Amino acid sequence: MRIAHFCDSHPGRSDGVATSVAATVALLRSAGHEVQLYQPAPLLRGRGEPCGVRSVPVPLRNIRVGLPHFSGMRPVPHVVHVHTPGPVGIGGLRYARAHGLPVVMTWHTDLLAYSAHFMEIQFGAAHAAQRLALGWTVRDYLRLARAGTERRHQLLRLGQEFMDRTSVLIAPSAKTAAGLAEFERLPPVWTVPTAIRLDDCPLGRAELRRALRIAETAPVVLAVGRATREKDPALLLAAFSRLLHRLPDARLVMVGVQQHRMSVRRQARRAGVAHALRLVRPVPHSRMAAYYRMADVLAFASTTDTQGLVMIEAEAAGLPVVLADAALADRPGGTGGRLSTAPDAGSMAAALTRVLTDPQLHREVAEAGRAAADAYSAEHYLGHLMAVYAYARGTAGDQGTAGDQGAASASVGASRAARTAG
Template sequence: MRIAIATDAWLPQVNGVVRTYENTTRELRELGHDICLLTPATFHTVPCPTYPSIRLAINPGPRLRRTLEAFQPDAIHVATEGPLGHAARRYCLKNELPFTSSFHTQFPEYIRMRAPIPLAWSYAYMRRFHGPATRTLVPTESQRQRLLERGFSNVVTWSRGVDTNIFRPSADKSFLPQPRPIFMYMGRVAVEKNINAFLDLELPGTKVVVGDGPDRQKLGEQYPDVVFSGYRFGEELARYLAAADVFVFPSRTDTYGLVMLEAMACGLPVAAYPVTGPIDVISNGVTGVMNEDLRAAALQALQLDPQDCIDFAHSRSWRYCAKGFADNLDPFNAPPQDQDNPVTQITL
């Protein structure tokens, strides 16, 4: 199948949405699908207000249309609600083509943290955006229920995976020399991640933050005893995780929290609040501890067996997730493929 995916989240951004589509498209290609990625990388962009590391495409409609007409997709997926997502949505509506969409981020809650905009207004906008999609894919059952309660329709679950070839445990914890136990946060350093809830905890040992974002400098000055490593990638990132003792996930607004799976794959139990995301990923008392008292959760997580976390992560593969993604698409132009003359991949 020829699949076009429009996503405003792409490299060099570092977040769960980007990793999800990186891994999903890799697996889809290995399964024999042809993928056209419509990302900010090949469009004129400007920095997002209040978040300059995110680039927003300017007037992407004409080029997106030309690219889709050249690629002739069998299915179109709108991954995000930014300029590229809007352009792909308009193209499908104008040409009366079915499309699927994804709800990755609780933008209404994120916007509310930065501006006094009522949640009801933001959710009304999101319902309008996703309403024409034949299916809206969300990562967990609890998130599906939240959207149904907000008046969304045709919402289905599409799970997430982890690359256990990269994220794996290590018997040698000496990579991080700080006093133990080491409690780690990995992800975007921004207000919507509720990272202060972790940094304010009175915990023994050391707190380590792996990642970057608009609040890193301010928080580094505010919490001089916390180790801020900045972004780390691939094998080095996995070494950071594997050298810690507990992964602390303070967010209350994530729809999934892919980093929790990556931490588990490295043998780290997770401490989190009992909210959407963690409640679908963590087996409470086995692979992590969920508690409104995040300090208590972090200390109790120290007592859990890392092998239970590793075993759980190994049951979540990206291949399985990619198949689920493809199964939920709505093809509109899928003639039988000539196995002797495979089509050429186009990747932007």
């Protein structure tokens, strides 16, 4: 099958969308499918994907704005898969409509939640409305600048336009599927979490700890991802501060912190944990397995994520997870629940301390996570994804195995039930 993927996160960006797209494309190609991947690339396109989209960087932000032009795409794909609602994703929607192609969209990001933290959401929404020729008035555009109900209503109007142009919508978690209830009309919704493969890394636990200046016996709390406001680093640091009172030798390693490093350090000083904090800039995904092996527990403080890929990676590596978002406690494939807490410093600190001081609990949480990761394999994910593509083309049953398609059908049923309940 030929699938064209459209994503506004550039390759190597430290976010879940770029990671998910890279894993999905690699998996499809390894299975023999022809994949065209359109992502922001350098303006002169001297490296990266052959289908890279010329783009320009946004100063002081780890973002590139694509300048898409897809009219001469060859060969024409069977399915268009849109991952983001930015210029590249909108270009994919426009191309699909012009050529009568089915669109599969993955709802990776809670844009309504992110709009409170990133002004580019509003600028992007205005651009999307213009490119999709929605006929908005000046008053409609001005509503995007007004925080609160008016902005939310306008973003929902725009999101509805995306839904109306989509054949099948993929929700990467039951939480995301339930949250879609705010839209008036929805295409068929399939809940299909991404499966991530961790590359082996020769870097050993002791070697990495020495590089980070951490004693071999020190309890290590790991956090992975950006430290921007929507990820709630303040909650993480406050919880770790309380943990330090009980475990003074503990260390917090935050991997993937590119932006707001000075802000994080200031917060750490105010919380009294600066001496125990290790900030690590984004590392190649091929080295992440070493960080999971080095740590004793993963702390996930964000409540705005739609999936939390780092939790899936940590569990695959045998690292226990503690999260502050009960809505993401269900593991992929219905394989049990994670250890979740209320999103406050006291509750999160107590749960992290329990995992670090109770060897039996540590082992039980780690084993349950690894078993869940093994049960929801990359092959299961591929089967579900191919069933979605087949459904979008109107030819369900001619791709994948019957078992995979049956599982995916059950998934969409569960998703619809979650949406109705919401």
